[in-house]
Amino acid sequence: xxxxxxxxxxxxxxxxxxxxxxxxxxxxxxxxxxxxxxxxxxxxxxxxxxxxxxxxxxxxxxxxxxxxxxxxxxxxxxxxxxxxxxxxxxxxxxxxxxxxxxxxxxxxxxxxxxxxxxxxxxxxxxxxxxxxxxxxxxxxxxxxxxxxxxxxxxxxxxxxxxxxxxxxxxxxxxxxxxxxxxxxxxxxxxxxxxxxxxxxxxxxxxxxxxxxxxxxxxxxxxxxxxxxxxxxxxxxxxxxxxxxxxxxxxxxxxxxxxxxxxxxxxxxxxxxxxxxxxxxxxxxxxxxxxxxxxxxxxxxxxxxxxxxxxxxxxxxxxxxxxxxxxxxxxxxxxxxxxxxxxxxxxxxxxxxxxxxxxxxxxxxxxxxxx
Amino acid sequence: xxxxxxxxxxxxxxxxxxxxxxxxxxxxxxxxxxxxxxxxxxxxxxxxxxxxxxxxxxxxxxxxxxxxxxxxxxxxxxxxxxxxxxxxxxxxxxxxxxxxxxxxxxxxxxxxxxxxxxxxxxxxxxxxxxxxxxxxxxxxxxxxxxxxxxxxxxxxxxxxxxxxxxxxxxxxxxxxxxxxxxxxxxxxxxxxxxxxxxxxxxxxxxxxxxxxxxxxxxxxxxxxxxxxxxxxxxxxxxxxxxxxxxxxxxxxxxxxxxxxxxxxxxxxxxxxxxxxxxxxxxxxxxxxxxxxxxxxxxxxxxxxxxxxxxxxxxxxxxxxxxxxxxxxxxxxxxxxxxxxxxxxxxxxxxxxxxxxxxxxxxxxxxxxxx
Numbered sequence: 001x002x003x004x005x006x007x008x009x010x011x012x013x014x015x016x017x018x019x020x021x022x023x024x025x026x027x028x029x030x031x032x033x034x035x036x037x038x039x040x041x042x043x044x045x046x047x048x049x050x051x052x053x054x055x056x057x058x059x060x061x062x063x064x065x066x067x068x069x070x071x072x073x074x075x076x077x078x079x080x081x082x083x084x085x086x087x088x089x090x091x092x093x094x095x096x097x098x099x100x101x102x103x104x105x106x107x108x109x110x111x112x113x114x115x116x117x118x119x120x121x122x123x124x125x126x127x128x129x130x131x132x133x134x135x136x137x138x139x140x141x142x143x144x145x146x147x148x149x150x151x152x153x154x155x156x157x158x159x160x161x162x163x164x165x166x167x168x169x170x171x172x173x174x175x176x177x178x179x180x181x182x183x184x185x186x187x188x189x190x191x192x193x194x195x196x197x198x199x200x201x202x203x204x205x206x207x208x209x210x211x212x213x214x215x216x217x218x219x220x221x222x223x224x225x226x227x228x229x230x231x232x233x234x235x236x237x238x239x240x241x242x243x244x245x246x247x248x249x250x251x252x253x254x255x256x257x258x259x260x261x262x263x264x265x266x267x268x269x270x271x272x273x274x275x276x277x278x279x280x281x282x283x284x285x286x287x288x289x290x291x292x293x294x295x296x297x298x299x300x301x302x303x304x305x306x307x308x309x310x311x312x313x314x315x316x317x318x319x320x321x322x323x324x325x326x327x328x329x330x331x332x333x334x335x336x337x338x339x340x341x342x343x344x345x346x347x348x349x350x351x352x353x354x355x356x357x358x359x360x361x362x363x364x365x366x367x368x369x370x
Numbered sequence: 371x372x373x374x375x376x377x378x379x380x381x382x383x384x385x386x387x388x389x390x391x392x393x394x395x396x397x398x399x400x401x402x403x404x405x406x407x408x409x410x411x412x413x414x415x416x417x418x419x420x421x422x423x424x425x426x427x428x429x430x431x432x433x434x435x436x437x438x439x440x441x442x443x444x445x446x447x448x449x450x451x452x453x454x455x456x457x458x459x460x461x462x463x464x465x466x467x468x469x470x471x472x473x474x475x476x477x478x479x480x481x482x483x484x485x486x487x488x489x490x491x492x493x494x495x496x497x498x499x500x501x502x503x504x505x506x507x508x509x510x511x512x513x514x515x516x517x518x519x520x521x522x523x524x525x526x527x528x529x530x531x532x533x534x535x536x537x538x539x540x541x542x543x544x545x546x547x548x549x550x551x552x553x554x555x556x557x558x559x560x561x562x563x564x565x566x567x568x569x570x571x572x573x574x575x576x577x578x579x580x581x582x583x584x585x586x587x588x589x590x591x592x593x594x595x596x597x598x599x600x601x602x603x604x605x606x607x608x609x610x611x612x613x614x615x616x617x618x619x620x621x622x623x624x625x626x627x628x629x630x631x632x633x634x635x636x637x638x639x640x641x642x643x644x645x646x647x648x649x650x651x652x653x654x655x656x657x658x659x660x661x662x663x664x665x666x667x668x669x670x671x672x673x674x675x676x677x678x679x680x681x682x683x684x685x686x687x688x689x690x691x692x693x694x695x696x697x698x699x700x701x702x703x704x705x706x707x708x709x710x711x712x713x714x715x716x717x718x719x720x721x722x723x724x725x726x727x728x729x730x731x732x733x734x735x736x737x738x739x740x
């Protein structure tokens with residue numbers, strides 16, 4: 001038995017032509033630990049945009065029914081050399097109903113159930129997913145479960161990583177995001193102090209409304225002073241940054257160092273001995289990361305990705321995290337959406353330009369059967 | 371008993387005025403584990419220049435006998451806020467003869483001996499040093515021993531750190547330096563593969579002459595290709611960068627990722643799973659560090675400093691490293707000098723402009739009694 005349905009593909013040619021289009025495909029029969037999911041809802045996350053739009057010139061793209069063709073400027077095109085000529089599926093996560101399974105016990109146990117899954121091809125009507133990564137949703141709707149993996153597990157991953165590293169407080173930039181709001185609640189539940197950096201006054205109110213104690217606004221004139229005070233109050237020398245480009249991380253390192261230096265009794269040309277640790281987990285800004293030489297040598301910056309973290313954390317930790325997501329799916333881990341689109345609507349100019357802006361609280365949900 | 375002699379001080383005022391001058395000071399009697407060293411030779415290392423010259427405008431400074439006054443431009447002046455108004459000694463390391471000691475057994479055992487030491491005030495005729503950090507030089511001259519600490523222990527520290535982290539190969543930028551030449555020999559002795567990056571054809575010859583297997587020239591048109599080939603041959607996904615500013619580290623991360631991606635069978639939007647690790651241990655370029663988003667999220671960059679590394683490595687490792695330096699002081703760990711200057715000559719315009727250029731093989735040695 002095989003199943004036919006619509007699926008989105010994205011192809012970048014060596015000459016910089018990015019083609020994103022819907023095709024009718026035949027999905028093969030699930031084997032072993034695979035399940036075939038009839039997809040009902042899939043969010044468009046910033047991590048999906050990397051492959052869907054990247055830095056392409058979408059203002060001047062050519063939009064036709066179920067398709068757009070855009071130009072990928074340099075240096076992003078040659079930076080994506082490894083994908084040149086490859087037709088790739090897209091959509092990290094989503095939710096739907098299992099309509100067929102492979103012959104493993106784990107796969108068969110999911111037959112007929114609504115699940116959240118991480119197929120990597122979620123922008124499609126049918127897709128194959130790994131049963132081991134499926135989360136049975138019980139009575140929850142597909143919309144409730146569509147974003148059950150990426151944001152919840154990432155936010156929980158930050159708290160788990162902080163605890164592994166002995167950090168009791170952390171800084172989070174672009175903190176008004178859906179993920180950021182989850183992190184506020186997780187840190188409250190886990191007794192971790194959290195310094196939230198946002199860019200707008202209304203986001204200060206939003207996070208304070210969730211009970212956040214420390215929210216600083218990078219648009220305020222006294223931003224660095226606010227940040228130093230919050231770091232001083234919390235001892236947050238650890239943090240996560242989804243912006244990546246520009247000076248978001250640099251500002252945090254600077255403020256951390258200034259707090260540490262203010263507590264030193266003697267000047268050192270090498271800066272403080274306070275170790276400062278930041279992780280970049282996204283690229284809201286695709287420009288280069290700028291690190292100024294203004295916080296000595298006691299700092300470490302890493303890229304952070306969910307999958308390697310989960311591998312490092314181990315199966316037991318991952319299962320505990322998943323159960324926590326399921327137990328709190330409509331509270332701590334609830335997602336909200338600005339607009340629902342089907343696969344064709346997803347590729348129209350107004351939709352593309354809107355969701356690629358990645359504005360806080362304006363997430364899109366793809367509903368492939370609507 | 372107290373001793374009087376010349377000493378160099380460096381003071382940065384809040385308005386950006388940097389004053390470096392020689393004063394006659396009275397050095398207090400050594401106590402406890404201290405020894406009083408009559409300094410005979412002290413090198414000017416890049417790490418000394420941070421406090422001695424920094425980014426000051428030395429072309430337009432005012433030079434008088436035993437003194438210069440220069441302007442520190444922004445943003446470097448406000449970046450050095452923590453030292454404003456403080457009169458600081460300078461000179462990390464040097465060698466001389468112990469002429470008085472505190473009453474600890476360790477200090478007394480050094481009485482009358484020639485030692486290498488790390489007083490932090492080595493640009494002086496007399497200084498107090500910690501006996502625990504002194505290295506008795508036996509029959510070696512002060513010139514042989516003057517640079518026995520910073521470069522040798524740093525180069526050895528890289529090899530130790532690599533071994534602790536399970537790395538069997540590393541990349542080194544600006545590799546023709548005195549320290550870089552030591553690292554070539556250390557890696558040969560320890561069976562570590564080393565990819566040397568240099569900026570001039572004559573430096574390729576210099577390092578090849580020492581037996582270096584992989585030397586790539588960043589001035590060549592095919593630099594990135596040379597670098598990828600060397601990383602591919604050695605599996606060097608680990609490295610040290612003394613340049614700091616600009617794209618020195620970025621280029622290495624890029625080449626590492628390109629080598630890792632070339633071995634992948636399937637494209638991943640997140641890049642390779644190969645963990646890439648770099649350390650910045652100097653600031654030959656005082657501009658910001660630029661990290662482009664072109665090597666996924668599997669990378670970690672840290673500042674690296676000798677003292678915290680030695681603390682982390684422990685006393686036993688440090689003693690083993692020191693013994694190795696002493697055993698090979700005139701071979702693996704030999705330093706050479708372009709010019710010897712006394713304290714007054716050290717502050718003349720031609721000397722200052724020359725040593726602050728930090729050219730490979732053009733190190734200065736301060737001989738305070740000449």
